[in-house]
Amino acid sequence: MGELIRVEHLKKYFNTPGGKLHAVDDVSFVINEGDTLGVVGESGCGKSTLGRTVLKLIEPTDGKIFYKGRDITDITEKENKQLRKKMQIIFQDPYSSLNPRKTVSELIADPLKAFHMLDKAGRAQKVAQLMDVVGLSQRFANSYPHELDGGRRQRIGVARALSLDPEFIVCDEPVSALDVSIQAQILNLLQDLQRDRGLTYIFVTHDLSVVRHISTDILVMYIGAMVEKCGAKDLFKAPLHPYTKGLLSAIPVPNIDHVREKVKLQGELTSPIEPKDECRFIARCPYATEACKQHMPEFQEVAPNHFVACHNVKTINNM
Amino acid sequence: MSLLEIKNLSIHFVTRYSDVHAVNGVDLTIEEGKTLGLVGETGAGKTTTALGILRLIQKPQGRYESGEIIFKGKDLLKATDDEMRSVRGNEISMIFQDPMTALNPILTVGDQIAEVIHLHGKCSQAEANERAVKMLEMVGIRAERAGEYPHQFSGGMKQRVVIAMALACNPSLLIADEPTTALDVTIQAQVLEMMADLKKGRGTAMLLITHDLGIVAENCDDVAIMYAGEVIEYGTLERIFHNPKHPYTLGLFGSIPSLDKDEERLHPIEGLMPDPAALPAGCKFHDRCAYATDECASCEQELAEMESGHKVRCARVMKGEI
Numbered sequence: 001m002g003e004l005i006r007v008e009h010l011k012k013y014f015n016t017p018g019g020k021l022h023a024v025d026d027v028s029f030v031i032n033e034g035d036t037l038g039v040v041g042e043s044g045c046g047k048s049t050l051g052r053t054v055l056k057l058i059e060p061t062d063g064k065i066f067y068k069g070r071d072i073t074d075i076t077e078k079e080n081k082q083l084r085k086k087m088q089i090i091f092q093d094p095y096s097s098l099n100p101r102k103t104v105s106e107l108i109a110d111p112l113k114a115f116h117m118l119d120k121a122g123r124a125q126k127v128a129q130l131m132d133v134v135g136l137s138q139r140f141a142n143s144y145p146h147e148l149d150g151g152r153r154q155r156i157g158v159a160r161a162l163s164l165d166p167e168f169i170v171c172d173e174p175v176s177a178l179d180v181s182i183q184a185q186i187l188n189l190l191q192d193l194q195r196d197r198g199l200t201y202i203f204v205t206h207d208l209s210v211v212r213h214i215s216t217d218i219l220v221m222y223i224g225a226m227v228e229k230c231g232a233k234d235l236f237k238a239p240l241h242p243y244t245k246g247l248l249s250a251i252p253v254p255n256i257d258h259v260r261e262k263v264k265l266q267g268e269l270t271s272p273i274e275p276k277d278e279c280r281f282i283a284r285c286p287y288a289t290e291a292c293k294q295h296m297p298e299f300q301e302v303a304p305n306h307f308v309a310c311h312n313v314k315t316i317n318n319m
Numbered sequence: 320m321s322l323l324e325i326k327n328l329s330i331h332f333v334t335r336y337s338d339v340h341a342v343n344g345v346d347l348t349i350e351e352g353k354t355l356g357l358v359g360e361t362g363a364g365k366t367t368t369a370l371g372i373l374r375l376i377q378k379p380q381g382r383y384e385s386g387e388i389i390f391k392g393k394d395l396l397k398a399t400d401d402e403m404r405s406v407r408g409n410e411i412s413m414i415f416q417d418p419m420t421a422l423n424p425i426l427t428v429g430d431q432i433a434e435v436i437h438l439h440g441k442c443s444q445a446e447a448n449e450r451a452v453k454m455l456e457m458v459g460i461r462a463e464r465a466g467e468y469p470h471q472f473s474g475g476m477k478q479r480v481v482i483a484m485a486l487a488c489n490p491s492l493l494i495a496d497e498p499t500t501a502l503d504v505t506i507q508a509q510v511l512e513m514m515a516d517l518k519k520g521r522g523t524a525m526l527l528i529t530h531d532l533g534i535v536a537e538n539c540d541d542v543a544i545m546y547a548g549e550v551i552e553y554g555t556l557e558r559i560f561h562n563p564k565h566p567y568t569l570g571l572f573g574s575i576p577s578l579d580k581d582e583e584r585l586h587p588i589e590g591l592m593p594d595p596a597a598l599p600a601g602c603k604f605h606d607r608c609a610y611a612t613d614e615c616a617s618c619e620q621e622l623a624e625m626e627s628g629h630k631v632r633c634a635r636v637m638k639g640e641i
Contacts, residue, residue, distance in 0.1 A: 042503040149591060179360040180530060184574035184587030191584070206503065213576035213585070236578060250508035252533030254575055256560045264512075265505045268473055 003069070004168060004200045005031040005054065010063035012046075012053050019274035023049040025224035026063075028299075031217075033167075036194070036201040038215030038232065040208060040247075044269055046224040047204045048092075051170040054202065055087050056080060067168075085115060088161040092173035094153035098145040104131075105141040107156055111163045130159040134189060151182035158189065162197075170202045175210060187214060208251050212236050217305075220244050223272045223280045226299050230306035240308045240317050243281050279311065287316050320392060322524050323349040323372070323492055328386030330364075330371050337596040341367040343548040344385075346622065349492065349541075354518070354525040356539035356556075358532065358571070362592055364548040365528045369494045372526075373411060374403050390492070409439040412485040416497040418477035422469040428480045429455065429465030432487055439488045454483040458513060475506035479513070486517060493518070496528045511538060532575065536560060544568050547593055547603035550622060554629035564625060564636045566608045602633070610641050 012024040023046040031037045039047045052058045054065060056072065064073050072083060091097035098107055108127045112118055118126060131138060134155040145153055154174060161169050171190065175183040191214065193199055205211050211218055215232040220243065228241040239245045246265035267284045279285070279292040291311045299309040302319065313319070330342040342364045349355045357365050370376055372388055374395060388395040395406065415421040423431055432451035437444055452462045458479040469477055478498060485493055498514070499507040515538060518525055527539060535542055535556070542559040544552040544567065552565040563569055570588035590607040593599055599606060605615040614634065622632040635641050 042505065151591070181360060181570060181574045181588045182591075184576075184585040185589075187576070188584055188587065208504070209576040209578050212578060213582070233581070246505060250505045251578065252508075252511075252531060252537050253578060254532035254536050254560070254572065256536045256556060258536075264508070266509075268475060268506060 002033055003030050004033045004067070005029075005202075006064075006066040006069075007054060008064040008066075010050070010053060010065065011061045012049055012058060013061045016273055021273045022046075022224040022275055023272065024053060024060075025275075026299075027219075027221075027224075027226055028063075029217075029219060029226075029229065031200055031202070033200055034194070034198050035216040036203050036214055038211035038218040039202060039204045039221060040206060040211050040218060041221035041227075042206060042247075042269060044223075044272065045221045046272070047206075047221050048172055050221070051089070051172050051202050051204045055089055055170055056083075057089070085164045086166050087168045087170075088164065088166040089170045089172060090154075090157050090161045090174045093177055094145075094150055094157055095177065098153060098156060100145055103142050103144055104136070104148075104156055107145070108159045108163055111160055115164065117164070126163065127159075130163055133162065133193070134159045135185075149182075150178050151185060154178060154186055155189070158186070158193075162193065165197075166199070168200045168202075170204065172204045173206070174203075176205065176207065183210070190214065208248065220247070223269060223275060225280055225296070226307070226309060227281070228306075228308050229299075230303075234306060238317075240302060240306065240313050241281075241310050242285050242287050242316060246284075279309075287312055321348045321389075322351045322391065323347075323526075324387075324389040325368075325372070326387045326389070328368065328371060328388065329384035330367055330376055331382050331384050332380045333382060334380055339596045340598055341548055341595055342371060343598075345545075345548070345550055347543055347550065347553075349524050349526060351491070352518075352522045352524055353540045354527055354538055356535040356542045357526060357528045357545060358530065358535055358542060359545035360530060360592060362595065363545040364595075365545055366496055367548075368545075369413065369496050369526060369528055372494065373407055373413060374398075405439070408435050408485075408490075409488045410490050411492045411494065412488070412490040413494040414478075414481050414485050414496065414498045417501055418474060418481050419501070421481050422477060424469055427466050427468055428460075428472070432480070432484045435484055435487045451483075451487070454487050455480070457486075457517070458483045475502050475510060478502060478510055482510070482514060482517070486521070486523070489521060490523060492524045492526065494526045494528070497530070498527075499534070500529070500531075514538075532571065544571070547598060548595060549603060549632060550630075551604065551632045552630070553622065558626070558629040562629070564629075564631045564641070565604075565633050566610055566641065567604050570607075610635055 008028050010024055010027045013020040013022055027050060039050060041047045053060050064071055105127045108130055109123045112123050136155050175186050203214055212232050218232050218235045219226060220228040222243050228244045239248055245263040249262045265284050270283050277295050279297050282288050282292050289312060297309045297311045299307055302308050302313055325345055325347040328342055328345045332339040332341055345368055359365050383396060429451050432454055433447040436450050437447040452465050455465055456462055460479055499510050529535060539556055541555055543550045546567050552568045563572060573586035576585060588607055593603060601617045602615045602620045605611040620632045620634055622630050623637050625631045
């Protein structure tokens, strides 16, 4: 399969009274058609901003975004709107991302209306078909969002994203607000849709077991910067960056026979405003050395398709 | 004698329009120094049970329909308001889910902790202040920060303040309602580890409410699984994790993506939790259960002992059919 999305040195800085906030700092990756890139990190690491910048819901500060080989960084508003048909997003909070004054069928028909696609009867037919696809019973067509539970609301969000037959969807924490049994239903739905329609996803989440389940590749972020990127299974088998190790061993595992070596992380995320030219993880890293203070480590390939940004990756992992 | 014994507790919320059966005949026991995990999805009645223990159910809608809550040999449901006031914060204290809203924004964190000590400890204000600072240091916050306001702390730090406040009077029971749900995973690990250390040092018993089976596995001695206001499976950590029996418990385990096994698809429980204002007859889980028979739809299920230290509310499991 060919490449669908290519991002090169993408940066997004926000102006704050304290200086520039580095939300996304020099991020590059490629996603092939039909694959899923999982983006993980803690609150405030810039993962949602990354997802939105790739869709151009937020203008990037610097860097390039390519869609099917075409540079879409500086296209006109008009071209951008046409592109939206192909690139969609599912939002985190199904409670606040739906207009409370519209019915389910109106909500799902909205994107079709915005692009003047189909006539009224055609739209009704398409809405009914979409409701079937996402597993929403037709009896909810005239209900309002507040009458539905979180899982069903998130299905509306999925139906809206699918209504224009996109090729690429950014899923921004789509299951974080849901209970675990409902979460599993939505994850299965997203996987079925990907298989049937050849969709490509960016899956943004802080839940590591979910990201392992759904992703082809995983990108770990820390304060706007890339920390580690590799195949989903490899990351869990052999994490190389100290932050990834700490993150993985902090997950509580529902298995009482499981004894794991724990890498404990002290402290909390440091400020993303005007970060110094040093490793961003230095304050919490148990392996930090003098070299880490000198400059930010480069993001380099240390094993086939396994990228890490760490000065001491070789010594830490005995490579 | 157990520290806390809840017998047949039922709490309903009655309004003009509906009768919500939030907690239905719950039996739980917590031994001294032990941790009981209370697991379930949104709306299962976990938080209502916890608030019920502290008699914090809002009147007049909230009603205790039946039951006893025996704490240190005394029924809390029969205690006077004055007696309850000396129990809350002193002998039983609670950590709430959201540290962002559990603190008073216009008092410094030191003052908030000192208030609890001053109220219950019968000591001077100066002494209370001094002990408040010690509590802060115990949860890993520097003494200088006692004069700061809650908005100056991060989420993880705020939850530490809440924990310091809950432990300030050395309670014998701590109720923690989803204490780490609002926190990031690395901060969650730090907070849970600190709670475990403090608990061990002081011999505090804990009721840990969570929806995360991973947290249960790492922190609890006993587990109770709740569904639609009922305890549907109850036993020691080992029994529940090695030998889960109730179809709902099995469904919960099947819904979690594994960290080391490769599965193509998850096995969620189909359907949704029933509306607590209109619970189905018979087994509350029967309409989502793959093993349900006609009998399940009509007969109430009993929480029966399957083996020592393991109770299940399912007739078919008891008959050995599942």
